[in-house]
Amino acid sequence: MTIIPVFSSILTGIIVGYLLRQKKIVNKTGILLNMVIMLLLLFLGIAVGSNREVVTRFASLGLEALLLTLGGTLGSLIAALWLYRKVLHGPKGASHQSEKYNQKKR
Amino acid sequence: MKQTALYLLLFVVGVAAAITGVLPEALQDDRISKGILYLLLFLVGIQIGSGKNMFRVLGRYGIKIMLLPLGTTLGTFAGVSLISLLLPDRSLTDCLSVGAGFAYYSLSSILITEFRGAELGTVALLANIMREFSVLVFAPWMVRYFGPLAPISAGGATTMDTTLPFITRYSGEPYVVVALFHGMVIDFTVPLWVSLFLSL
Numbered sequence: 061m062t063i064i065p066v067f068s069s070i071l072t073g074i075i076v077g078y079l080l081r082q083k084k085i086v087n088k089t090g091i092l093l094n095m096v097i098m099l100l101l102l103f104l105g106i107a108v109g110s111n112r113e114v115v116t117r118f119a120s121l122g123l124e125a126l127l128l129t130l131g132g133t134l135g136s137l138i139a140a141l142w143l144y145r146k147v148l149h150g151p152k153g154a155s156h157q158s159e160k161y162n163q164k165k166r
Numbered sequence: 167m168k169q170t171a172l173y174l175l176l177f178v179v180g181v182a183a184a185i186t187g188v189l190p191e192a193l194q195d196d197r198i199s200k201g202i203l204y205l206l207l208f209l210v211g212i213q214i215g216s217g218k219n220m221f222r223v224l225g226r227y228g229i230k231i232m233l234l235p236l237g238t239t240l241g242t243f244a245g246v247s248l249i250s251l252l253l254p255d256r257s258l259t260d261c262l263s264v265g266a267g268f269a270y271y272s273l274s275s276i277l278i279t280e281f282r283g284a285e286l287g288t289v290a291l292l293a294n295i296m297r298e299f300s301v302l303v304f305a306p307w308m309v310r311y312f313g314p315l316a317p318i319s320a321g322g323a324t325t326m327d328t329t330l331p332f333i334t335r336y337s338g339e340p341y342v343v344v345a346l347f348h349g350m351v352i353d354f355t356v357p358l359w360v361s362l363f364l365s366l
Contacts, residue, residue, distance in 0.1 A: 066277070066361035069204045073211015086216040093209045094169075096202060098176050100276045103199040104287065105180015106189060111284040115185065121285065124256070125264075125292035127249050132265040132293075133300050133320050135245020139237035140319035141312040147233055 170298075170328065173272055177291070203280055206273070207357055214354045227343065234344060235351040238319040239359075242268065259366045260286055266359035267294040268322030268352045269301075269329075274360050281364045297322060301329040305336040314338060318345045323356055325349035 080086050108114050114121065183189050224231065246265030250258045260282065267274025271294030279287025301308070301321045308316035314337035321329035326349025333345045 063361045063365035065204065066207060066357060069207035070211040070214070070357060073208040073213075074215035075211075076208075077212035077215025077217075079215075080212070081216040086212060089209050089212045089216070093206070093213065096206045096209060097272045097276075098173065100199060100202055100206060101173050101176045101272055102180040103202070104276055104279055104284075104291070105177040105182075106184045107180075107199070107279050107284045108177075108288050108291075109181035109184025110189075114284050114288050117285070118288070121288050122292055124253055125289045125296060127252060128246055128261060128264050128289065128293045129296040129300065131245035131247075131249030132242040133245070133297055135241035135243070135248075136238045136319040136322070137241070137308060137312040137316050138245075139241025140234070140315040143233055143237045144313035144315045147230065 170295075174295075200280055203276060206276070210273070210354070210357060217350075224347075227347070231344060231347050232351070234315060234318060235348050235355075238268070238322060238348065238352060239355070241319065242266075242322070256286075259363045263360050263363035264290045264293050266356060266363055267297075268356055269294050269297040270323035270353060270356045271295045271298065273356055277357065277360045278364065281361075298324050298328060301332055305329075305332045309336045314341055315344070318348050321345070321349070323349055323353040326353065 077086060077089075242265050243262060246261050247258060250256060250261035253261065263278055263282070264274070264286065267278075267290055271291050274294055275287045275291035278290045297320065301317050301324070304320075305317040308320055317329065317333050317337055318325050318341065321333065324330075325333060325345040330342070330345055330349070334342055337345070
């Protein structure tokens with residue numbers, strides 16, 4: 061179960077962060093977070109470099125990554141277009157109408 | 167951009183060090199990086215818990231502003247699920263965990279490497295870097311064909327930092343708040359979605 065330790069780490073952080081939200085020390089978490097990410101990326105590089113399978117299959121892994129990026133990004137672009145047309149434009153008219161409706165009621 | 171370059175440099179240094187074999191055995195111990203990973207998640211939690219911005223924005227703009235992060239999430243998962251049909255070696259949940267990085271390549275690839283191995287972790291790293299770069303390169307094209315919300319959706323978790331200047335330029339000033347809010351929401355859902363898909 062991957063999710064339990066991951067969730068509990070984040071949840072503990074949320075509780076601690078909420079309790080300390082007025083303290084100046086929480087403003088420093090961004091810097092610390094950045095350093096931890098850099099350290100982990102170094103470890104990630106080590107994990108990737110010491111895995112012969114990954115080094116030899118790098119090109120085909122790159123192709124998989126490209127396909128997944130295309131799918132995911134296009135999916136989100138279509139969702140954004142749909143929202144722009146239906147929701148952001150629709151409700152302008154809709155709220156206008158409901159305003160009129162409210163005026164009539166009054 | 168500077169930060170991205172520094173991140174990638176550290177990754178490359180790690181790869182080079184491992185390939186040339188200059189590393190002491192102790193550094194390759196899995197438990198060290200796992201410990202640091204939990205520290206990372208704890209810090210991500212502190213940022214979420216201590217930040218008031220998200221709820222303030224939600225109060226001012228109402229629930230409608232939530233629709234874009236929701237659309238981004240569902241659109242991405244739908245697209246990635248379709249691609250998983252083309253990749254017989256990868257399971258649906260593996261593909262979804264890569265998609266759930268939403269361009270937050272550092273966190274998602276670190277998590278995936280820890281729990282699924284370096285192979286899928288590498289795919290996640292590359293895929294999510296490509297997603298961030300797609301906005302840096304194609305933002306004007308996205309706005310022209312998919313409307314002003316498009317580069318925000320495509321930018322995923324990065325729309326509150328690295329891709330924000332591009333969104334401001336091509337979508338316009340009125341979309342800055344939408345982009346900031348979108349980035350914040352997606353950002354904190356990344357570790358949740360990724361770990362969820364990895365544990366399925």
